[in-house]
Amino acid sequence: MPIDDESQDAVFRALADPTRRRILDLLFARDGQTLTELETVFDMTRFGVMKHLRVLADADLVITRKEGRTTRHFLNAVPIRLVHDRWIDKFTEQRVAALTSAGAG
Template sequence: MSKEMEGADKVFKALADPNRRKVLDLLYTNNGQPLSSLCEELDMQRQSATQHIDILIKANLVSVVWKGREKLHYINPVPIYEVYERWVRKFEQNRLGFLHDLKAQLEGENHGKT
């Protein structure tokens, strides 16, 4: 398996769990949070939260920066963007093209009037 596919598998695995998606939502809203803040919002024990965050780190969806003695967590949107580019965008283009053609056809029949 290629390195790119392994990375995508880790991203999909990480995104499959609702708790990990919540971590990403929390970091999107307030980036750079310590584990204690994330645990408060997740309503789970520190050990469980750490396991979820470790999976996000291994998938490169979260990065860690030490600020003094504090470990801050930041969202990394690049892997999500790569998934979008590979799996969503190509399907979205066809759909948008179809909607554009349909709009043009309907407006042509009605001469631009609704």
């Protein structure tokens, strides 16, 4: 399943910020956290954390689910995997090593 340019750009923009990467790390460690749980980690306002979550949600990296009065945030790693497959996998060690040794001769 390829990732379109607009979605890909949204993922790169979301991952460019260290706070958003930290939120993804926190959700990777313990998925389904609330805004209250996430905001305790950061030295910023609740609104600031909400803005970062919105960028992550717009990039489909975070999915929110209402459970009664509680909203939980879940990591969606699929967009990261799609970017990996498109941009990183083709530069794996084996391929880069082959290119490096071909140029060294």
